[in-house]
Amino acid sequence: MKSKSSWILIALLALVAGSWAGVQIINRAPAVKAVYYQPAKVLADFTLVRDQSEFTKKDLLGRWSLVFIGYTFCPDICPTTLADLNRIYPQLKANPAKADVQVVFLSVDPNRDTPKNLTEYTHYFNSEFVGVTAAHEVLFPLTRALGMVYSIVEEGTEGAYLVDHSASIALLNPEGKLQAVFRPEFEPGSIPAVDMDQLVSDFYVISNR
8 A cells, every 4th residue: 555655746746747738738739719730831832923022931931921812803801801900900910929920912813913903902901911912823732731722703794703712811920831720700691701809819829839
């Protein structure tokens, strides 16, 4: 039979082990509602275009990036999401970790969205937002890697068409890796939209790890 001191020692070891295990669980899966990747997913190299310059993985380094796909002719999801991101942008920049943040709007309609038009469009919502695009052979693998999809719906007169696309927002960490994806909420009769307050809350947890 074990002595009283032995049981006390075992209890203390169990407490320490339990505490350590708890820390490991928190490290592996922070309490967020976003789809969280641990380890973060490495993205293949890419080259996008923006007004007056290129945009590559180097432009992701050293800051957190929120990436949203769409197009300037979008009638609902894109302007709503960009307006919402502008609303919470001060909160994102004021994160507890004091980490730098950027918002990147990736157009999946390169036939109509020129780099200059994209800059004008994104700056309408916020002068710090970045607008980029590329040819479809670059866009297709990149959007898939970000956990998003899009397809062009041909309809109406020549040159007039809609683009179906994801309403999610990807979060890339300061190493340029995919860390999380914020999925939109779907309600009948409403535009699919990410819960921005939840996004801010999740971002604080993730960026402060």
